[in-house]
Amino acid sequence: MQSSTPAGRAGRPRSAAADTAILAATRAALVDLGWSKLTLQDVATRAGVAKTTLYRRWVGKNELVVDAVAELFDELRLPDRGSLAADIEGVVLQFAAILARPEAKSGLMAVVAESTRDAALRERIRTSIVERQKRLVLEGRARAQARGELPAEPDPVEAARTADLIFDVVAGAVVHRTLVSAEAADGEWVRSFARVLLWGLASLPHQPGLPQDHE
Amino acid sequence: MQSSTPAGRAGRPRSAAADTAILAATRAALVDLGWSKLTLQDVATRAGVAKTTLYRRWVGKNELVVDAVAELFDELRLPDRGSLAADIEGVVLQFAAILARPEAKSGLMAVVAESTRDAALRERIRTSIVERQKRLVLEGRARAQARGELPAEPDPVEAARTADLIFDVVAGAVVHRTLVSAEAADGEWVRSFARVLLWGLASLPHQPGLPQDHE
Amino acid sequence: MQSSTPAGRAGRPRSAAADTAILAATRAALVDLGWSKLTLQDVATRAGVAKTTLYRRWVGKNELVVDAVAELFDELRLPDRGSLAADIEGVVLQFAAILARPEAKSGLMAVVAESTRDAALRERIRTSIVERQKRLVLEGRARAQARGELPAEPDPVEAARTADLIFDVVAGAVVHRTLVSAEAADGEWVRSFARVLLWGLASLPHQPGLPQDHE
Amino acid sequence: MQSSTPAGRAGRPRSAAADTAILAATRAALVDLGWSKLTLQDVATRAGVAKTTLYRRWVGKNELVVDAVAELFDELRLPDRGSLAADIEGVVLQFAAILARPEAKSGLMAVVAESTRDAALRERIRTSIVERQKRLVLEGRARAQARGELPAEPDPVEAARTADLIFDVVAGAVVHRTLVSAEAADGEWVRSFARVLLWGLASLPHQPGLPQDHE
DNA sequence: TTTTAACCGAGACGGTACGTCGTGTCTTAGT
DNA sequence: ACTAAGACACGACGTACCGTCTCGGTTAAAA
Incomplete structure (x- = not known):
């Protein structure tokens, strides 16, 4: 602690x-x-x-809440669901479930807002919350590369940059959906999101009622 | 007001x-x-x-800050840069520039955090900030459809859902990059993001040093 | 006004x-x-x-209240009841009745308190309230002198000083009884007071159950 | 306190x-x-x-000022000056000296005015200020009775009533002179007042230029 | 065992901001 | 010129929370 x-x-x-x-x-x-x-x-x-x-x-309210909220993300896991698409959907649903809880909703963005003017707090958030989540991205990509769904990254610097980007896209989308748009990131939304993430915008309108085999 | x-x-x-x-x-x-x-x-x-x-x-600090911050987004425009990719990059860069300003950084997430427990504030944020931004998504899609870059949406309900999704992905990614990861959403990042948004994850590692003609 | x-x-x-x-x-x-x-x-x-x-x-709350309270004392009269003792008792009872009203209680001492630091207000109180009451003392003394109950005053300066003293004793006793001691200045109290005023302390304990012919 | x-x-x-x-x-x-x-x-x-x-x-301004002003009256003493008249003059002069101080002037009547609508404040004034002063009346009377200047009081109820009356007359006269008439209760005034109190109105005009051996 | 030093609860403390209210001035439009 | 209505600058109110402090008292490792 x-x-x-x-x-x-x-x-x-x-x-x-x-x-x-x-x-x-x-x-x-x-x-x-x-x-x-x-x-x-x-x-x-x-x-x-x-x-x-x-x-x-604790030095203050901010630090206390960071620690209290960070524990919520301890339960995030990346079970192997067989495909990159399924893995993404799984972990995004877990993340969404945590963000749906009022203690996360109330606390998370507040400390982020505070952290914009407090480097120590920003660092604490990074190590306690952000890095913990980012590991899942690395783990998921490695698994997808092992499966052959994604090519290997030749350049480690570029690989890190890419992982950061994916993390911001995934976490940002769920956070924005949940807190700013204030709507649930439910199964349907997660499936659509995963499709865009994997295949891009063009993939979206084509299969609106596509049969789903999971969730 | x-x-x-x-x-x-x-x-x-x-x-x-x-x-x-x-x-x-x-x-x-x-x-x-x-x-x-x-x-x-x-x-x-x-x-x-x-x-x-x-x-x-104003009833309180929250409402005042929402109005003060909302005005920052008045300058968001969607100039026609000739292609969907360029349009996305352009508007995302504008959005990132606004979020880089300290008055937006400090205020935006704070009122979002407050809004998780205040429906009236949530509604105020929606009409003053969110809807204003979401219009750009609709406008950009219509333009891309006119250009033939995106297919027409047959179902209006599904079209709205899709626009919401895209909005959350775009805005969420920039917000998360800027405020949570606390790093600048600069030209390079925006180009990578636009590529993922358009063509999906698989498009990423292929052209790491691709020559760029804008920014 | x-x-x-x-x-x-x-x-x-x-x-x-x-x-x-x-x-x-x-x-x-x-x-x-x-x-x-x-x-x-x-x-x-x-x-x-x-x-x-x-x-x-009106320039402010103080002046307004002085005028409002002053009107209460307009009803003070000095009807001829035949003797100095009876006249005193009569006017004191009238004064006590006015001071018993909550509008006088609340307002009078408050403006007096304010007047300790405001010469203009002090003057307004003097002309509107104090002088109006003091006239009754002069009138009562003249009547008693006409009746032969009191000797004539040879020195007009001393006469004024004496009138002021009597006024302060009479008004002060009623005010203090009513507002500070917070008890009613009823008939019995007024009779005792009049006896002290006329004949001094020594007169007091002698006739506790003295028969009274008025009130 | x-x-x-x-x-x-x-x-x-x-x-x-x-x-x-x-x-x-x-x-x-x-x-x-x-x-x-x-x-x-x-x-x-x-x-x-x-x-x-x-x-x-303290619950508020009123209570605080009562306590602050009450301390001013702690210095009131009743030194034995040999006769009832001298004792009265002595204590009245002390009381007048306290009332002449601006902190007493400003505060005392204000809290009395407030107390007309606040029973708790009235009680606080009674115990902190009024009773403290009233003890001097009882003490002075007992001393005068020991000297034979005043007869003993057979009825204790009547004795209390009389003490209250004397207290209201003495304190009221000084308060009224000082605050309402807004003139100093100096030695001359005090001597005249003591004469009236002891021997009544009739005693007043007889010795206007009487030689004085004290003050 | 006995120190002994850090812990703990309770709650008073100096500060600061809150949101409300009253004062006395002003700026409208209407009489 | 007056009026009613109400916005305005100002400043005090009484409350709440912050983060610090000072107590008396506990607890477990070191002496």
Whole structure:
């Protein structure tokens, strides 16, 4: 999380249970109140902890919420569904399911907004949330290349750039659909999105009622 | 905006100049302070206006910032650059340029985050910002269809759904690149993005050093 | 009151009815809200008049309330009850009855408090309220001297000083009883007070159950 | 004052020095600004304290000023000057000296005016200010009875009633002279007042130029 | 065992912004 | 020239939250 019994080890150690309780309380408060009405005193009370304990472990509301929201993305997995298209649809649906939860909705964009003026927060978001998600893109591409669905990348620099692009397209689309357009990224939407991602715009209008074998 | 001399015309009319000054002051404050440090008193002072005048015209900080940021998107145009690919690159670059400005960065995601718990704010964002942008997608598609680059849409419902999808992909990618990944959506990125959008993932690694004639 | 069609007489004349309505509305507002909650907008609304009209005729809340309260003391009279003792009791009872009304209670001490830092207001209170009351003291003394109950005053300076003293003792006792001690200045209290005033402290404990022929 | 570490003693204790500083700052603000211009923020700043600290200890401006003014009356004493007349003159002069101070002038009548619509405030004034003063009346009478200047009171109910009356006459006269008539209660006035109080109106005009041996 | 040092709860503290309200001025249109 | 209506600049209100601090009291590793 953030500490780890720094150097001197005398004295009473920090309660490990408190961390868990605090992060859970933060998510609960996000659900009930949303980002802007959430207060650290309220989180502390919900967690059965003093406000001081919160400040001893996190520098502020932003950092706390990043950690609380980051845990939501721990459950993201990339099970092998047999094809690149199916893998994409699977992971996008998972991502959409997480973003549909109010604690993610409320918290995620708020800390991103804050991070535009706070480099440390930006870095924390990158390591706690973004990188964790980006690994799935790399993993999915490797799997597709192993299957022969995608050609190998000769240039590693270009490969990284491409992975970043794909990540922004995938994550951005789901986030925008869910938060800005404020509509559900359901199965139908995900299938259409995966088609565009794989084959481009031209592929779109051709098979509106195409029979689907998954979901 | 929000008012317009409701019905009765008695009393001193609202100053039209104040609206302009307030929205400009809001953007200036966003640049200097960012969303979370922005105070309505500061905005009022910058605009040479009393705080009460702000509250008479906007219900709160969120609504004010939506209007202030929405004006930034007024300059979005879709000049005809001859091909769908060039049109996409052009408009995406414009969108990226706006999002690169600190007043947009600070304000946009913050109000989106707030809107997850406020239906009225969500609606305001939709009409003031989202719909304004979405029109460009419809316009670009119509132009591409006229050129023969895209087939006609037989089903209007499906056509709307598709436009929504494209909009979320385009806007989402730029927003995510700019705000979450926190990197510039520059010419190179935009070209790569447009290629994926048009022809899909498979098109990506084939022409890494393809000569480019625009930007 | 304060104006009177100054010199130029062109244009629409001021409504005389408005003055009456405003002062009555002020007293009503004093009863309902008290001094500190009273607002000029509320008074204007009660009087069916615009706030501007109020400011055109009075400089502020203090002056308005002085005038509104002053009218309450117009009803003070000094009917000849045959003896100095009876006259005193009669006028004190009248004064107590006025001070018992909530519009006087709320307003009077408030403007006095304000007047400690505002010479113009002090002067307005003196002419509108204090002098009006003090005349009764002079009148009562003259009558008592005519009856032979009090000796004539040889020195006019000393006579004025004495009248002021008596006035402060009488008015002060009733005001303090009513507002500070917050108890009613009823018949029994007034009789005891009159006895002290006429014959001094020593007269007090002797006839507690003395038969009374008036009130 | 008002608190006293209620029951549980957890948490940081309230600063005792703050109370003193706040009351002194309140009196200073009364001197500089008067009641109506006095703001709690200004008092807080003068006391080097946050506005919240004020609200934690007093419910409002009225209560704060009552406590600040009440302390002024702590210095009232009743030194034995040998005769009832001298005792009265002495204590009245002290009372007048306090009322002559601008912090008392500004604050006292204002809170009395407010108290006409606030029973809790009335009670606070009674216990903090009125009762403290009334004790001097009882003490002075007991001393005069011991000297044989006044007869003993057989009926305790009547004795209390009489003390109240004397108190209202004395305090009321000084208050009215100082605040309403807005003139100084100086030595000459006090001597005349004491004569009336002791021997009644009839005693007044007889010795206009009587030689005085005190003041 | 006894230190002993860091932990913990509670809650007061100095600050700052909030959104509301009242004041006194002004700018309209209407009488 | 007056009026009613209401917008305006200003500034105080009382509340809420922030992040810090100061207490009394606990807890576990080090001495």
